[in-house]
Amino acid sequence: MTSPLRSAFAFTARRWTGLLSMLLLAAVLQEPALAQAIPGISNDQLPTSGGPVRLSQPLSQKKNGEKDRSGKDGSRSDRRDADQDWVKPVYKPSEFELFVRQLAGITKVQGERLDDEGRDALRRFGADLVTGRNFDTEAATEGASLVPDDYLLGPGDEVMINLWGSVEANLRLEIDRSGRIAIPRVGMVSLTGVRYADLRQVISQRVAAQFRNFDLSVALGQVRAVRIYVTGFVQKPGALSVSGLSTVLHALMAAGGPTGVGSYRSIQLRRGGQLVSNFDLYDLLLRGDRSGDRVLRNDDVVHVAAVGAQIGVIGSVNKPAVFELKGNETIADALAMAGGLSAVANRNTAVVHRLDERVGQALRDVDLKKDLSQPIGNGDVLRVASVADMARPALRQSKRVRVEGEVQRPGDYLLPAGSSLRDALNAAGGLTLEAFLYGAEFTRETVRVSQIENYDRALRDLEAELTRASVTQKEKVVAPSDSTVARGTEQSRLLDRLRSVQPTGRVVLQFGPADAQLPELSIEDGDRLYVPAKPSAVNVYGSVFNSGSYLFTAGRSLEQYLGMAGGATRSADKGSVFVVRANGSVVSNLARAGWNFGGGRVEALQALPGDTIFVPEDMFRVGDRQDLKDWSQILYQFGLGALALKNLK
The missing domain is CATH 3.10.560.10 (Outer membrane lipoprotein wza domain like)
Structure with a gap:
């Protein structure tokens, strides 16, 4: 090649080389990352005045849209799938919850599940939260707003860094096992044990060692x-x-x-x-x-x-539930936990059902204006009535009944209007194995008041008749004998003893010894039912030689038990013998004979467990007839029972 031609070619090559260098330099100014591919150009030689430096996500780190360490994407669709597979838990109420439900009149809750079924069931306060789906069981795995300031970073946490200014980057970097992250062109940054509140400052200090005039934000991505x-x-x-x-x-x-x-x-x-x-x-x-x-x-x-001590709050409150106590809570605290009284609540009085070791369940009235500072203890159930319930006619109001004796859960019970004796017995859990249903004593306050009035009137009439008889007797004789005076004294003493005995209000239940159910008798407020244990004796009192209790043997007659007591004394009124059965009914010779005296005698009857045979004294006979107001008749007519007979024997 001639010299002019060679010179022209060399000139052209130099021009193209210079042009390519200028183009490459211009590209580097727009994309500093290309400098890493240019031999001979170091980081310090990169220009900073022509535009920001852009840092790229390291290929070894997860990028947006890629799957996380568990192989699931960051959209949390896996959690939605888990939600679809979630099975609602079956709620299992405790024994105390069942007791409170029974008091509240909730006998059965369909399903006992927490969301759709059994929504209105009375449960422990907070049960809907801790066993339902109202609270996400998994903490959020992403989002700075959810991270507390004292959260300590560690291996597995993902740090999101956003840089702008002289350097730009949008990085997601996972803390490795050694507790560090690698920021491109900055180097390794140790983050183990760093508080989340200090994360921005730590990263900013490291980036500032390489760049100027920048700002940044940090957040946590996926959490370990x-x-x-x-x-x-x-x-x-x-x-x-x-x-x-x-x-x-x-x-x-x-x-x-x-x-x-x-x-x-x-x-x-x-x-x-x-x-x-x-x-x-x-x-x-x-x-x-x-x-x-x-x-x-x-x-x-x-x-x-x-669980600690528990109470129940039912009735007209905003949140009826079973509540757990921490100690020293009062009635006011219980009402506050239940959200306070409802709009229709009776704001004057309430009732506390209290479990007592001696009497079982007891009821205590509470004055909501004076007794709010009274303590409430383990097992108590506070019931607040509604004004609407209090305004109902008496026949439609709840009834308070006491059930005692041989029942599973003795105590006081509030039963709905229209409940019967059988309902009261069922509320107490039914009979024990030792129960003697035939001997059940059912007493009613209204009956007791009526019996007391009539009993006092009968005693006054009896006293007046005895006084008239005594005057008549004195008119017939000039000088009364010693026996007459003694009889008058004894009559006065007996009247005093009769006055010391008060009717109990017992209502005789008409059913037989073999019956397994109480009669269908509607209850009233204040009624009491006592079921004794099966007695093993027959009692013989009154004018007999050896009064007392004798072991019951099936098949024996009342006359045989009179014989065991030595028979009637000479002063006995044999024609007025009567027996008080265990159910409170009375069978007498007078009643069986009728006014024509033609019936069979009481002594021939077969004895039953718990019978009380009474032989009265022949002290009130006036002339040739039995006084129609014989004191023995008074005893059984007013339901004074076997105990009174024992005291008056």
Whole structure:
């Protein structure tokens, strides 16, 4: 090639080389990342005045849209799938809850599930939260607004960094096992143990060592999982893997919530063998205070203690439920936990059902204006009536009945209007194996008041007749004999003893010894039913030689038991013998004979367990006839019963 031609070619090559260098440099100014592919150009040689430096996401880190470490995408569709597979838990009420429901008149709750079925069922306060789907059992795995300031970063957490200004980047970097992240062109940054509140400052200091005039924001992306343990009275105790943002409440939900005997008010967080906090769920439910709901760390233990003292609040309150106590609560506290009185509540009085070891269940009236500071204790049930119920006619109001003796749950009961004696017995759980139903004593206050009035009138009439008889007798004789004076003295003493005995208001129940059911008798407010144990004796009192109780033997007659007592004395009025049966009914010779004296005698009857045979004294006979107001008739006509006969023998 000639010299001019060679020179022209060399000139052309130099021009193209220069042009390519200028184009490459211009490209580098627009995309600094290309400098890494240009030999001989270092980071310090990159221009900073021509535009911002752009940092790219490292290929080893997860990018937006890629699957996370578990193989699931970041859209949380996996959690939605889990929601679709979720089965509503069956709620299992405790024994005390069943007792409170019975008092509230809730005998059966369909389904006992928490969402659609059994929505209005009376349960423990807070049960809908801890065993329902109203609370997400998994803490959010992404979102800075949900991360507490004291959250400590660790391996597995994903940090999102957004840079702008002289350097631009949108990075998602996972903290590796050594506790560090690698920021392109900045280097390794150690983050293990760094508080979330300090994260921005730590990263800003490292980036500032390489760049100037920038700003940044940081957040957490996917949060690492931690392994914790849930123990105590929970549905599913054991080890759990939960989000690093999970709290005590999340762990409780993930374990299925407390059991029927697990506490809602003593949920302990233990860390390294030390008690960190004792979370009271009522702080959240009643006051919206979640300060005790601490974020969990690896190897934490959440322990649910046994349930504490419990009470029930039913009736006209805004939230009838079973509540757990922490100690020293009052009636005012109980009403506050139940949301206060409803709009139709009776604001003057309420009733406390109290379990008593001696009498079983007792009822205590509460003045809501004076007694709010009174303590309320374990097993108490506070019932608030409604004004509408109080305004109802007496026939439609609830009835208070006491059931005692050989029943499963003796005590006081409030029963709906129209209830019968059988309903009262069923409310007390039915009979025990030792019960003697034929001997049941049913007393009624209205009957007692009526009996007292009539009894006093009968005694006054008897006293007047005895006085007239005594005057008549004195008119017939000039000087009364000693026996006549003694008889008058004895009559006066007997009248005094009769006045000391008061009617009980017993209503004789008309049913036989072999009957297994009480008669269908409607109850009234204040009624009392007492079921004794089966007696093993027959009692013989009155004018006999050896009064007392004799072992019952089936098949024996009343006359045989009179014989065991030595028979009637000479002063006995044999024609007025009567027997008081265990059910309160009375059979007498006078009644069987009628006014024509043609019936069979009482002594021939077959004896029954609990019979009381009484032989009266022949002291009130006037002339040749028996006084129609014989005192023995007074005894059984007014239901004074066997005890009165024993005292008057």
